Amino acid sequence: MKKNLFVFIFLIAPFLLIAQQKSNETPTYKNKKASIQDRIDDLIKRMTIEEKAGQLNQLNGGTFTGPAANDTGQKAKMQMVRDGKVGSFLNVIGATETRAVQKIAIQESRLGIPILFAFDIIHGYKTIFPIPLAEACSWDIPQIEKNSSVAAKEAAAAGLHWTFAPMCDISNDPRWGRVMEGAGEDPFYGSVVAAARVKGLQGNLNDDAHILSTVKHYAAYGAVEAGREYNEVDISRVALWNKYLPPYKAAVDAGAATVMNSFNVFEGVPASGNKYLVTDVLLNKWKFKGFVVSDWSSFSEMINHGYAANGKDAAYKAISAGSMMDMESKVVIENLPQLVKEGKINVQQVDDAVKRILFYKFKLGLFDEPYKFSDEKREAATELSKENKAEARKAAAGSIVLLKNDNQVLPINSSAKKIALIGHYAKSKEDMFDFWIGYWTGKPAVDDAVTIYDGLKNKYGNAVEYSEGYNADATTSDALINTAVQSASTADVVLVNIGISGKMAGEDRALAYPEIPEAQIQLLKALQKTGKPIVALVSSGRPLVLTKIQPLVSSIVQCWILGTETGNAVADVLSGDYNPSAKTVMSFPYAIGQIPVYYNHFNTSRPLPTDKDGNWFSRYRDIPNAPLYPFGFGLSYTTYSYSNMQISNPIMERTDKLTVTVTVTNTGKIDGEEIAQLYIRDITASIIRPVKELKGFRKIKLKAGESKEISFVLSGKDLSFYDGTGQMHLEPGAFKVFVGGDSEHVLGKDFVVQ
Ligand code: NOJ
Numbered sequence: 001m002k003k004n005l006f007v008f009i010f011l012i013a014p015f016l017l018i019a020q021q022k023s024n025e026t027p028t029y030k031n032k033k034a035s036i037q038d039r040i041d042d043l044i045k046r047m048t049i050e051e052k053a054g055q056l057n058q059l060n061g062g063t064f065t066g067p068a069a070n071d072t073g074q075k076a077k078m079q080m081v082r083d084g085k086v087g088s089f090l091n092v093i094g095a096t097e098t099r100a101v102q103k104i105a106i107q108e109s110r111l112g113i114p115i116l117f118a119f120d121i122i123h124g125y126k127t128i129f130p131i132p133l134a135e136a137c138s139w140d141i142p143q144i145e146k147n148s149s150v151a152a153k154e155a156a157a158a159g160l161h162w163t164f165a166p167m168c169d170i171s172n173d174p175r176w177g178r179v180m181e182g183a184g185e186d187p188f189y190g191s192v193v194a195a196a197r198v199k200g201l202q203g204n205l206n207d208d209a210h211i212l213s214t215v216k217h218y219a220a221y222g223a224v225e226a227g228r229e230y231n232e233v234d235i236s237r238v239a240l241w242n243k244y245l246p247p248y249k250a251a252v253d254a255g256a257a258t259v260m261n262s263f264n265v266f267e268g269v270p271a272s273g274n275k276y277l278v279t280d281v282l283l284n285k286w287k288f289k290g291f292v293v294s295d296w297s298s299f300s301e302m303i304n305h306g307y308a309a310n311g312k313d314a315a316y317k318a319i320s321a322g323s324m325m326d327m328e329s330k331v332v333i334e335n336l337p338q339l340v341k342e343g344k345i346n347v348q349q350v351d352d353a354v355k356r357i358l359f360y361k362f363k364l365g366l367f368d369e370p371y372k373f374s375d376e377k378r379e380a381a382t383e384l385s386k387e388n389k390a391e392a393r394k395a396a397a398g399s400i401v402l403l404k405n406d407n408q409v410l411p412i413n414s415s416a417k418k419i420a421l422i423g424h425y426a427k428s429k430e431d432m433f434d435f436w437i438g439y440w441t442g443k444p445a446v447d448d449a450v451t452i453y454d455g456l457k458n459k460y461g462n463a464v465e466y467s468e469g470y471n472a473d474a475t476t477s478d479a480l481i482n483t484a485v486q487s488a489s490t491a492d493v494v495l496v497n498i499g500i501s502g503k504m505a506g507e508d509r510a511l512a513y514p515e516i517p518e519a520q521i522q523l524l525k526a527l528q529k530t531g532k533p534i535v536a537l538v539s540s541g542r543p544l545v546l547t548k549i550q551p552l553v554s555s556i557v558q559c560w561i562l563g564t565e566t567g568n569a570v571a572d573v574l575s576g577d578y579n580p581s582a583k584t585v586m587s588f589p590y591a592i593g594q595i596p597v598y599y600n601h602f603n604t605s606r607p608l609p610t611d612k613d614g615n616w617f618s619r620y621r622d623i624p625n626a627p628l629y630p631f632g633f634g635l636s637y638t639t640y641s642y643s644n645m646q647i648s649n650p651i652m653e654r655t656d657k658l659t660v661t662v663t664v665t666n667t668g669k670i671d672g673e674e675i676a677q678l679y680i681r682d683i684t685a686s687i688i689r690p691v692k693e694l695k696g697f698r699k700i701k702l703k704a705g706e707s708k709e710i711s712f713v714l715s716g717k718d719l720s721f722y723d724g725t726g727q728m729h730l731e732p733g734a735f736k737v738f739v740g741g742d743s744e745h746v747l748g749k750d751f752v753v754q
Helices: 002-024 036-046 049-055 066-070 072-082 095-108 132-136 141-157 177-181 187-202 237-253 275-285 311-321 331-341 347-363 376-382 386-397 452-463 478-489 518-528 566-575
Strands: 057-060 088-090 116-119 214-218 258-261 291-293 401-405 419-422 464-467 493-499 534-539 555-558 640-647 658-666 672-682 693-702 707-714 733-740 746-753
Touching: 036 347, 049 057, 049 331, 049 347, 057 072, 066 072, 072 095, 095 116, 095 376, 116 347, 132 141, 132 177, 132 187, 141 187, 141 376, 141 386, 187 237, 187 693, 214 237, 214 275, 275 311, 291 347, 311 331, 311 347, 331 347, 386 566, 419 452, 419 478, 452 464, 452 566, 464 478, 478 518, 493 518, 518 534, 555 566, 640 672, 640 733, 640 746, 658 672, 658 693, 658 733, 658 746, 672 707, 693 707
Parallel strands: 057 088, 088 116, 214 258, 258 291, 419 464, 419 493, 493 534, 534 555
Antiparallel strands: 401 555, 640 658, 658 707, 672 693, 672 733, 733 746
C-alpha cells in the first residue's frame, strides 16, 4: 500500500500535474503573442481530418436569426458549424447576422475556429458604383482603386471578410452577360485594373476596413463559346498565356488572397480539376500563397462535364489538382476524410490547403477579435454615407462614354427651356441595376438610387418633361409614341433613354441579340421627324450594336449601368458640369455577326487594305471589318490633337529602354481630360502577334488650348510575348509603336530591336 502511495506521489502525480497545467494553459493557437505560423502549426495538430475537411467547406448561408432560426435546413447548417464542418459561409450579410453565426462557431465548436463570411461585392456593397466594365472605361486607376476600397469599407462594417471580385476575365463577346464584370478586351489594361481592384479591396489587410479579394474566374472563362454562360472553352496555350492569363497574374502579384476556379474546361479538363492551371501554373509557377476556392458547385459539376464519375471522384479530382475550398457542392466535406483514410489523398496536401485558409483567418485577426467586422454602429455610419455617394457620383460621371455628338448638341445649352426626357428606364429603379447588387438577399440598395429622371430634375427642375415612350417589356404603342413625339416637338433638346434593362446584365444573362430593341428604334424614327436634336442615352451592361440608331440621333451617350448616383452623374455630363473623358474598353460591334470583334486581332494571311476594296481578302461582304466604335474610343466636349511623335532610339538593344514622346493639345474651347494610348506591333515573330497591343496609357488634364508633351518608356518586357509553355520571349526584328486617342487613330514610328 505504502509502495503504491509512493509510486503515485513521486512518479504519477507530477505527470498528472503537468498534464493538468498544460490543459489549463492557453493553447498556442489562441495566444495572441505567438506568431501566425506557430499558431497555425499548433492548431493543425489539434484538428481531426473531419475538422480539416470542414475548413475546406463553404456553404451558402442566408438568414439564421428571427423566424429563419427554426428552419430545418438552417438548423442543420448551424449544427455543422458546431461540429466544425463549415469553414466559410457565403451570403450571410449584415453585422447582426454575421455576429450571431460567428458566436456559434467561436463558443460552441470544439476548437472555436472563426468563420469567414463571403459575399459577391461586384460594384459596391450598399453604395453601388458603376459596373466594372463601365468603371474601367474611365482609365482612372486611382479612382478605380478608391471605388473598391469604399466597397470594402462598407462590407467590412457589415461583418464581411471576403468578396468574390475582381473578375479578371478578358472577353471579346458582348453576348456574354458577364462582360459587365470585367475590364474589357485588353490583357495589358485588364492587368492594371485588376491590380488596382485588389489593392482597393485588400489594402494591407491589417485593419477593419478591408477584405479579402478573389481573382476569378480562373481561367479563361471569358472565352466561353458563343458567349453562352457555363459553356465550354477551347483555346490554345498561346492564347491562354498571352491573352487570358495576364490579368489573373497581375491580381495574384498584387497580393490577392484567393483565386476562384472557373466553370469552363481548359484542354478538355474542367478548371476545378485542372492540374495544369491550378498546380503547375498558379501554385508552382506563380507561387500563389493564398487559397483556391471553387465556383458555386464547380467541383460537383465536373460530373456533368463528364470528367468525374460521382461526388467522391469529383472531390478527389479537385483536391488532387490543387483546388482547395468547395463552394456549396459539399463533395469535399462528404468525401475527403474517407479519401485520406484510403490513402488516395495525402494528408499533407489537405494540411497545406487548410493552413492557407487559417492564415487569412489569423491575418484578419478573427481568432483574437472574431466580431471585429460585425459592427452595427460602423455599419450604419458607413453604408450609403454622403462621402461614399460623392465617390460613386464622381466614378459614374467618369465612366460615361460619349460616342457621338454632332453639331455639339451636348452639353445642353444653358438657355434650354424645355427638355423632353423619354424612356421607361429613365424612371425605373428596377431596371437601373443588374443582378450583382445582392438581389438574392432580399436587401438590395435600390431605394436610394437616383434615376436619370431624378438626376435631371435635380439639375433642371421643371424644364424636364417626361414621357414613357416604351413599356417595361421594351414594347411600344402608337399612344406611347404619340405622347413622346408631342413632348419632343416643343422641346429644345430630346433625351431618349434606350438600351436594355439592367436586369439583363451579369451571370446567366447571355443574349443572342445584344442590340437596341426594335420598339425603341421605331420610337427614335418617329422622334427624328420632329427635327429636334435627339440624344440617345444608352443604358446597358455591355456594348450593344448601335448601328441602326446611329443615323437617327445627333448624340449617343453610353451610360452603361452606373449605380446609386446614375441620374446625378448623367446630369453632370449632359449639362457639361463634367466634361466626359471615358473611352470604351470593349469594341462596339457593327453587327452581331461580327462578334467577336476586338482591336488586338491578328493580321491574317489576307488582310483587307484600308485604302481599297477588293476580292479575296479576309472580309465581310455585307459589313465593314471594323467595329462601329473601336477599343479606346470616346469623345469629349473639346477636341485633342497629337503631334511631334519622337522615339529615343530607332535601333535598340534588347536591354535598352525606348522612350516615346508626343505632344497632346486641347484644340477646343473647354478644359478636359484626354486618355493617350500607346500601342506596339511586333511585325514578325516565331508566333504571330496582334496588329496592335496596348502597352501604356496616360490620363492627362489639358486646359482649353493647352499642349503637353507626354512620354512613355518601353522596356524589353513590353515587347515580349509568351510561348505556349509560359516562357517569355523578346525576339529581335522590326516593331512599330503608335500613340493616339484610340486604337484606330494613331501616329506611328518604326523601330528595330537587335
Ligand atoms: C457563381 C459565379 O460564377 C461567381 O462569380 C460567384 O462569385 C459565385 N456564383 C458566388 O455567388
